[in-house]
Amino acid sequence: MKATLYKSINRLAPLVACSAILFAAHTQAKEHLLGALDNETLLNCDNLYWSGQSLDANACYLSIVRTVHPPEIQAEAMWALGDLYTADELLEQAAQLSPDNAMILVRTGELYNRTYQYQTAYNFFNQALTLEPDNAWAHVGAAEALSSGNNGEEITAHLQAVEMYFASPPGARLRAMIMSITSVMERDLYDQARESLDQAWELVEDEDLPHMQLNALEAALAFVTRRTYQVQTYIDEALNEAPVYGDAYAIPAYFASITRRYAEAGEFYQKAVEVEPHHWAAHLELGQNYLRLNQITEGIRHVETSYEGDGFNPKTLNMMRLLDTFTENFVDLTFPNPPAGDGIPKLVLRLDRNEVDVLSPYAQELAESSMAIFEERYNFPAKEPVIVEIFPNHEDFVVRSIGMPGVGILGVTFGYLFAMDSPTGHPNETYHWGTTLWHEMAHVYTVEATEHGVPRWYSEGISVYEEWNTGPIPGIKIPAYVLQFMAEDAFLPVAELDNGFMRPTYDEQVIVSYMQAGLIFQFISDEYGHDKIVDMLYLFVEGTDEVTAIETTLNISDREFDRHFKQYIDIQFGPLLNNLQIWQQDLQATAQAYGAGSWEETITAANRAIFTYPEYVEQDSPYIAKALAHAQLEQDELKFETLETFWHLGGYSARALKELADEYIARGQQTEAIAVFRDVHYADPFDEETHGKLGDLYIELDQPEAALQEYMVGLALNPLDQAAANYRVASAYKALNDPAQSMDYLMTALDIAPQYRPAQQLLLELSRAGN
Amino acid sequence: MGENRISRATLISCILFLSGFSLSAHAELYVTIVQGLAGEPAFGENFHSQSQTIADASASLTDAEKITFFNGENATRENLLSHFSELSNTMNEDDRAAVYLIGHGSFDGEEYKFNIPGLDLTTDDLLNIxxxxxxxxxxxxxxxxxxxxxxxxxxxxxxxxxxxxxNGNEKNATFFGEYFVEALSSEDADLNKNNNISIEEAFAYAQRQVEEYFESQGQLATEHSEIAGNGAAQFTLARLSPLVISNENPRVAELQEQVLNIDRQIESLQLRRTELSNADYIEQLQALILQSARINEEIDQLTSE
Incomplete structure (x- = not known):
């Protein structure tokens, strides 16, 4: 059955993974046929187009449509004119008339690639390959379709088929080479890219093929290898050949974007759409780039332009949906307010209207304290306001960050702006939003201090290291499954660590790499001092690679570094890793005993697990089961001690911490209870009871301002008991000598509950004080 | 403190009970609790405990003989229809009936049935009752x-x-009943602090607790409770503290009467709220509550002497 192009792009979205960005970003613009078709009339029209004579080209394509031509050629003309539906219908007619013509199927596949329907496209290429197993155009098209997913081996097989077959047309060979060069450059293998580009140039010159794509790739390579003086030269070369070739800019823009140099990416994309105003993918990327740079209005404009021109792109549709809510639901809070002397705020919190009153006090506190710490620790004062966006909807956050939903990330930093999940985006106890904010803020400093030159692993490593050393729940926290990989010696050499983040070879490798990177900085800090981390960081401003940076700063080779780091891990974790299996068994035995209600056995197993690895305070920590078992046995003191140890080690389970805070209150240890409740807020700020209790503690300690903050947050959570919540706010205002505000909230409470005696008492007090 | 002294809380509960309960002087409350089939022992214990709590809570409002509890083999359709028929003959226009169905139900796409031993109670049965x-x-x-x-x-x-x-499509065993029953003896559910739990308060409490339960479990809610009809705020289901009225101090009794009177004025003012500007409303409300607060303070002083 013939597939049909459709515009309900949302149905496509789940099929398209993030890696689609690689090739999909470039396919929007018209692509050179490179000899795939040999119809002279069509090629004449194409030549007019590429030489910049757009109006003549348009007339030329129209003449094909209006005169007698084979349907597959008319389809190409309709495609060039932007009528993809008619192009599809004509290709279908052509296929019916010439069922053995593989190139009609190939071009149909290309049309579906162009509309992001990669599975359908792949099916057409496969049909073509059934007719002609060596059809190089079909192999290249299939490889492009597969690049929308994680299909590395199959892509390689198709590209190799093009290379190996002696009769592959030069144009198809060039396309295959361009795909390979792009892929190699994405993996930062620039020397290999150089070699491949040289081979491609030989082919282009020998076969008299167009140069423009290679020039665009040369410009991109010059950019990423910091030969910026050569970038424009290559772009100009491409434009000399084809003045309307927007990819001359869009290809370098893409590489600027994936290396997180968003300002330069934006400049390139801007020029791409100036050269080729109908380059809808460039409009989208430009819009997304503006959004990353906090230029919201411009960002929206280009996303909308992209949507108007290309309704097929699922990324565009996702962005349009996000922007609908983004502009309506989010509010900006600036700090300090009013700004200091220069009139520029230092911090902007962009929060959902429904969450702003709850999150803002704690987000502000965390952001400001982390900024002060990182400014000092990395000798870098922020030169622009830092913008923190917190999304209650995880998919909105992901679309805002990378354009496509369905990716399990928590935060993304673009520079001075970062976006992250709200705790409401993760309704389970494993998400500690305070740590995520801290992590992302560290990125702001490492990325901006190096003018976006810091390698991914280096920036991630510092963020993890800062979580552990200065974050809201200090302490080295390593998930249990990562320990298993550590025991299996799975850490990568430092020179290859970026691959663990960018090109993981197993499911857990990204998290393993995060932990390794964090431990590397822990190692450098312990063995060489924190200053060396900072010294090394600043070498990246000039484009120094990490191997040279290590040699320059630490006076050892990367291999020696790896050896020393391994020794460090052996010393720090050797005893645990040697007993990992026993620890895991004890952890499992704890859970089993707890599940079976065998409290004594739970405690015994938990004690064994704690003995082997006392610092383990993740959500399946044995401390939690042990405390619960002590509670069952009414061993209150032991329960309290267990929870207290858990907290001191950086345990962050909100439920466990709330239990501990209540214990502290019962024991009259108000200061400790306050500290615990504050930690709870960085895990779960949406619990109204916690805010009420914390406010009460502040009142007891004569800190009405802090109490008021907590009571206001409690009220913002729309509690069931509105009378009590309003009464609490009124009492805090009274303590702050603000009788007018106090009376406002008090009357709200009394309107709900006229016989509420504490509120009546406060009314009497206010009344008497006023007389 | 002597035995004849009444605590402040008790006095207030007395006053507010009288003020809040909407039945007329001669009106009676008739409570019927039906504990349906459990299926599993755990459900059976739970249903029984809930039914018993409802009976206890109702006893704070009405005479024991006006509370009827059907469970086990007694909870048959025949017995229930007979009971309700008798009840409707006993009740007069001012009386109120509260019917609690605690158990499992089924819906086949067309008709709902409440599961009891033998023939189930049908939708038509419930409508007729x-x-x-x-x-x-x-x-x-x-x-x-x-x-x-x-x-x-x-x-x-x-x-x-x-x-x-x-609707009839939410088929998982529910948590709502447990929380609704919990509300009948919970100060947290007494949102207007009048020492009584109204239908509206118990519903709001239970609904919130169910939402929080599913949120805390990280699960999509499998049940969404509904309330329909007027007068839920005025219909009291339980009183939190026992009602003890002192006749020993005439001055206290006089003051109680004044507070009652003010409470009626507050209720009247609240009903007229839309007729007033906000400033006028608040001013009048404040004056009344201040008056009430002063009297309550005097009652406290008199009763603590």
Missing amino acids: MDSFPGQNHFLLNTSSTSGALLEPLENDNRILITATR
């Missing part, structure tokens, strides 16, 4: 799964209907 009571504003609580299927056939402005689910 509720229609048979003289007067209006009677109350039916159904905590079973699929109970939302009753909403459409039974919904009526003149009766208060609460179901644990919003």
